[in-house]
Amino acid sequence: MSKSRQAMARQAMELPLEPAASNLQVRQLGMVDYETVWRAMQEFTDNRDSQTPDEIWLVQHPPVFTLGQAGREEHILAAGDIPVIKTDRGGQVTYHGPGQIVAYPLLDIRRLGFNVRELVFGIEEAIIRVLKAFGVRASRAAGAPGVYVEGVKIAALGLRVRRGCSFHGLAFNIDMDLEPYQRINPCGFEDMKVTQLADFCPVDLKKVEDKLITSLSKVLGYRDRFRNIGSGLPESSSGALNET
Secondary structure (H helix, E strand, C coil): CCHHHHHHHHHHHHCCCCHHHCCEEEEEEEECCHHHHHHHHHHHHHHCCCCCCCEEEEEECCCEEEECCCCCHHHECCCCCCCEEECCCCCCEEEECCCEEEEEEECEHHHHCCCHHHHHHHHHHHHHHHHHHCCCCCECCCCCCCEEECCEEEEEEEEEEECCEEEEEEEEECCCCCHHHHHECHHHCCCCCECCHHHCCCCCHHHHHHHHHHHHHHHCCCCCCEEECCCCCCCCCCCCCCCC
16 A cells, blocks of 8 residues: 555544534435536535535436546447536546436545545545445556456546535446446446446445445544435525525
8 A cells, every 4th residue: 555545544534624624514415417416516616615514415317428528439339318418527438327326525625634646545445445344345446546346347436626625526336227338438448347236235225325425424534423414405506406
């Protein structure tokens, strides 16, 4: 393990937090279309200040392919009836659909004392710990961010940092139709295979989501200090999005 990763592992349990960040706020949104959540993330990030609490949004999306900022369209082999959205995250092309947990950590990483590499490492670690809790051994792969089981990808990452604050996040395959992955080169890699938790054990998506929240809160230094603040997106300054 590199010195940076060793430091991240220590920091995960010892990180002192600023008062504004004493609780991680969690929104479990259910099924919401991708573009609505993406635009809400942008607005939240643009409008936050040094006192804005960090949030994590958990969501499922209707079927959609998303292409990262530097993504190459040649990696979309045959989208068919699934829409393609070019977005502002890092990375290449990926798929979102029902049965996949998508988590968006909206974090002031400067306040938390992370750099981007450490944040990626921490998110990967949180997923690895969740999989371990279900009896599944997972790992990272050099040069290919994400989480893998026996070399097969089970979770993808794609982040964006603006003014020291992160948005976008992770996609964790739980119990879904994997066929759409055959229509793309996942994350820009030809012949990359993907898998899901349901291929290894019986799953309850809500239970996995709850374990992921706990795992992320610990790895990000919040330990168990998180609070569920509802199932709706934040109120928009334009009035387009409202709490539920």
